[in-house]
Amino acid sequence: MTPTHLFKGTGEITKLLLRQQRFKILIWLLGLIIITLAVASAYPDMYTDEKSKQAFALTMDNPAMIAMLGPGYEEQDYLGSIGTLFTHEMLLFSAIAVAIMSILLVGRSTRADEEDGRTEMVRALPAGRLSYVSAAMIILTAVNAVLALFIGLGLSVLGIEGINLESAILYGAVLGATGLVFGGFTAVFAQLAETSRGATMLSFAVLIVAYLVRAVGDVSNEALSLISPLGWTVRTDVFAGNDWWPVILSFALSIVINIIGFYLNSIRDLGSGFIPARGGRRQASSLLQTPIGLTLRLQRTNIISWGIGLFALGASFGSILGDLETYFADIEFMQAFLTEEEGYTMTEQFIVLLMAIMALIGTVPAVMTILKLKGEENKNRTEYLYSRSLSRNRMLGGYFLLAIAVSIIMQLLTAVGLWSAAAAVMDDALSLGSTFKSALVYLPAMWIVIGLAVFTLGIIPKAAGIVWFYLIYGFVVIYLSGLLEFPEWVNNLSVYEHIPQVPVEDMDFMKIIVLTIIAVVLAAAGFLGYNRRDIKG
Amino acid sequence: MSVLEVRNLTKRFGKFTALNGVNIEVNEGEVYGFIGPNGAGKSTTIRVLLGILKATEGGAKIFGKDAWSDAVEIHKRIAYVPGDVNLWPNLTGGEVIDLFVKLRGGNNKSRREELINKFNLDPTKKCRTYSKGNRQKVALVAAFSSDADLYILDEPTSGLDPLMEQVFQECVMDAKSEGKSVLLSSHILSEVEKLCDRVGIIRQGEIIETGTLNELRHLTRTNLLVETKQPITSLNELKGVHDIEEKDQGLSFQVDTEELDAVIKHVSKFGIVKLESAPPTLEDLFMRHYESKDEVSGGVS
Numbered sequence: 001m002t003p004t005h006l007f008k009g010t011g012e013i014t015k016l017l018l019r020q021q022r023f024k025i026l027i028w029l030l031g032l033i034i035i036t037l038a039v040a041s042a043y044p045d046m047y048t049d050e051k052s053k054q055a056f057a058l059t060m061d062n063p064a065m066i067a068m069l070g071p072g073y074e075e076q077d078y079l080g081s082i083g084t085l086f087t088h089e090m091l092l093f094s095a096i097a098v099a100i101m102s103i104l105l106v107g108r109s110t111r112a113d114e115e116d117g118r119t120e121m122v123r124a125l126p127a128g129r130l131s132y133v134s135a136a137m138i139i140l141t142a143v144n145a146v147l148a149l150f151i152g153l154g155l156s157v158l159g160i161e162g163i164n165l166e167s168a169i170l171y172g173a174v175l176g177a178t179g180l181v182f183g184g185f186t187a188v189f190a191q192l193a194e195t196s197r198g199a200t201m202l203s204f205a206v207l208i209v210a211y212l213v214r215a216v217g218d219v220s221n222e223a224l225s226l227i228s229p230l231g232w233t234v235r236t237d238v239f240a241g242n243d244w245w246p247v248i249l250s251f252a253l254s255i256v257i258n259i260i261g262f263y264l265n266s267i268r269d270l271g272s273g274f275i276p277a278r279g280g281r282r283q284a285s286s287l288l289q290t291p292i293g294l295t296l297r298l299q300r301t302n303i304i305s306w307g308i309g310l311f312a313l314g315a316s317f318g319s320i321l322g323d324l325e326t327y328f329a330d331i332e333f334m335q336a337f338l339t340e341e342e343g344y345t346m347t348e349q350f351i352v353l354l355m356a357i358m359a360l361i362g363t364v365p366a367v368m369t370i371l372k373l374k375g376e377e378n379k380n381r382t383e384y385l386y387s388r389s390l391s392r393n394r395m396l397g398g399y400f401l402l403a404i405a406v407s408i409i410m411q412l413l414t415a416v417g418l419w420s421a422a423a424a425v426m427d428d429a430l431s432l433g434s435t436f437k438s439a440l441v442y443l444p445a446m447w448i449v450i451g452l453a454v455f456t457l458g459i460i461p462k463a464a465g466i467v468w469f470y471l472i473y474g475f476v477v478i479y480l481s482g483l484l485e486f487p488e489w490v491n492n493l494s495v496y497e498h499i500p501q502v503p504v505e506d507m508d509f510m511k512i513i514v515l516t517i518i519a520v521v522l523a524a525a526g527f528l529g530y531n532r533r534d535i536k537g
Numbered sequence: 538m539s540v541l542e543v544r545n546l547t548k549r550f551g552k553f554t555a556l557n558g559v560n561i562e563v564n565e566g567e568v569y570g571f572i573g574p575n576g577a578g579k580s581t582t583i584r585v586l587l588g589i590l591k592a593t594e595g596g597a598k599i600f601g602k603d604a605w606s607d608a609v610e611i612h613k614r615i616a617y618v619p620g621d622v623n624l625w626p627n628l629t630g631g632e633v634i635d636l637f638v639k640l641r642g643g644n645n646k647s648r649r650e651e652l653i654n655k656f657n658l659d660p661t662k663k664c665r666t667y668s669k670g671n672r673q674k675v676a677l678v679a680a681f682s683s684d685a686d687l688y689i690l691d692e693p694t695s696g697l698d699p700l701m702e703q704v705f706q707e708c709v710m711d712a713k714s715e716g717k718s719v720l721l722s723s724h725i726l727s728e729v730e731k732l733c734d735r736v737g738i739i740r741q742g743e744i745i746e747t748g749t750l751n752e753l754r755h756l757t758r759t760n761l762l763v764e765t766k767q768p769i770t771s772l773n774e775l776k777g778v779h780d781i782e783e784k785d786q787g788l789s790f791q792v793d794t795e796e797l798d799a800v801i802k803h804v805s806k807f808g809i810v811k812l813e814s815a816p817p818t819l820e821d822l823f824m825r826h827y828e829s830k831d832e833v834s835g836g837v838s
Contacts, residue, residue, distance in 0.1 A: 009640050012639060020625055124615070126613040127612070128609050270584065276551060
């Protein structure tokens with residue numbers, strides 16, 4: 001087969017895939033561009049004088065912040081350009097969002113269509129072996145290029161001190177290059193794994209490992225960070241030195257992994273993966289023969305993966321608490337300032353912020369657990385179960401109980417991870433009890449989101465996806481409310497803002513009870529709706 | 538002239554041998570029926586033909602070109618309908634048909650409209666709302682509105698109603714009369730019997746029988762219903778007699794074609810009153826091959 005034949009039909013398939021994904025692409029692009037530009041334009045008003053910039057430099061220059069957000073700039077860079085402050089706070093997490101977008105985009109456009117048998121029909125037409133993966137890569141490249149361009153041009157026209165066209169384009173380009181790298185990884189995993197789920201899960205695993213390696217490397221050993229593509233992302237020195245090598249390196253890496261992906265795609269059978277699927281059991285275990293057992297079984301891998309992820313995330317933040325402690329011990333003045341003024345330690349303050357974020361992340365697998373029922377319905381698998389003597393309450397109840405259990409397990413794992421790693425590195429270890437309290441206090445908020453998921457599933461099944469928007473909203477509020485100075489009511493819409501921040505704030509049982517009642521009411525309404533509505537399949 | 542030629546095709550998935558030395562030949566203007574039980578290797582063979590699975594050994598040639606390395610060239614002249622049609626949920630049926638036709642490179646609008654009417658398909662509906670049968674109609678319209686020389690159809694009618702099944706058969710007949718070739722994999726044996734010039738039976742990855750229906754019938758048994766003046770004795774001692782059953786006044790049994798002469802000679806000694814003979818249906822052939830090997834060679838069951 002001549003090389004051109006391998007790519008025949010790529011143009012048509014590109015259009016087809018674009019047609020399939022246009023809304024998702026549009027929402028991602030708009031969201032990323034608008035948030036970036038909105039946040040950037042807020043910075044000049046926040047840091048008007050040298051003093052505030054120095055304070056920023058001081059807060060950011062500690063191991064906890066470096067582990068979370070990447071290495072900062074020299075103090076004179078902070079003073080010289082507002083862009084550097086913005087970059088330090090926004091770049092890494094924006095890049096992660098771009099990576100997630102790219103992973104989902106490529107996963108959908110490659111393995112998912114193959115799994116559903118659509119690729120087979122296309123390949124029976126005069127379409128080359130590499131046309132599908134080429135089309136996916138063209139879309140990935142185009143989306144990231146558009147993102148880089150709009151963010152770059154957008155930033156440059158905002159007229160912010162210290163942001164010129166070149167540096168703004170560099171900021172956009174490094175985001176786009178990160179997207180290309182992780183999208184490329186997904187294309188390779190789409191060849192290795194046998195399912196689209198496997199391909200996206202492996203890609204997310206790589207993303208998490210890249211983040212953790214960079215976090216540890218940034219704090220302790222820079223050479224380690226240079227292994228991680230996200231370590232490159234945070235090393236452009238954009239708006240100060242403007243180094244382009246991380247962008248070039250990311251480009252080069254993405255080309256190399258693309259070649260690997262294309263090669264693997266060209267030699268493998270359609271529908272197969274290089275990681276072979278294992279054989280299964282002959283008989284169903286007694287647990288699997290119950291509805292809740294089936295629910296558990298279908299989501300087992302997902303739940304275990306999230307559990308490991310949250311434990312690792314908790315542990316990696318716990319492991320930097322030791323450095324944080326040393327850091328504050330060195331600056332006696334600041335420590336005294338903080339403890340005397342506020343009445344709690346910097347470590348505790350950090351844990352409170354961390355717990356809010358971890359609770360949001362821990363809600364994701366719980367919501368997935370509920371929405372799985374919708375996914376099963378969409379794939380026409382629930383009608384089969386309902387043809388047996390199984391009530392809707394029992395079915396939904398199984399998913400609901402599992403989601404509640406998942407929320408508790410995730411918070412426990414986070415707390416254990418954080419506490420055990422902290423205990424290993426800190427002189428003055430955290431109290432196990434207070435770590436658990438500060439994690440578990442978020443449960444009612446998580447239950448409200450679970451309740452909301454049940455509610456949408458029962459009452460407005462077509463729009464069940466809005467739960468994700470609510471979660472994203474929660475992230476935006478935690479991450480950006482301080483920066484953008486949202487009005488109080490905007491913050492209050494996120495239920496996570498209502499949780500007492502134990503141990504910094506006092507426990508408020510009244511609030512907890514009210515939140516739990518709201519969760520119960522939402523879920524109950526969802527159950528009622530689910531019993532009354534039509535099941536689509 | 539052979540349009541499709543599969544020679545000694547073997548396909549292994551790891552240790553599992555899915556196809557073991559398969560040979561198939563489809564000639565120009567011929568409808569070839571490809572039958573066999575579930576999991577026998579029909580779809581695997583077809584996927585090798587489409588160049589989306591790579592043969593472990595042996596290979597397939599379509600229009601004299603290699604199915605794997607010249608896939609794109611070949612696919613310009615073939616049309617494929619899978620048994621399990623999955624479509625893009627947010628495209629309409631009409632859009633999918635156009636997409637397929639466009640990708641193949643032909644454009645026959647009048648044929649497309651004619652087929653949409655014939656199959657009674659609403660092309661304006663989104664694919665997610667189609668039933669299995671309607672999704673299959675989309676694939677069939679896309680296939681038959683293209684100007685292909687070889688149609689590869691993998692259980693294309695498993696979701697169609699009898700009326701639409703009829704329309705499908707007309708489409709195949711039209712294609713045949715235009716000198717096109719068809720490879721039809723199907724479980725609906727009456728359909729195969731009606732449409733196919735030649736048949737290949739695959740079992741456990743091996744072609745166990747191939748030929749025209751007449752040839753296959755020769756290899757197998759004839760059904761006989763005999764009434765005689767005296768009761769027939771020692772029939773079960775004869776070679777090649779199977780499934781003896783008493784019916785009213787007579788006996789019904791099956792005879793291996795090569796033993797027919799001897800059996801008739803034996804039976805005629807008892808004074809034949811009535812003799813009915815029926816060729817084996819494809820279903821008989823099929824059932825015989827579907828049973829496991831030892832049962833078949835075991836003779837009287």
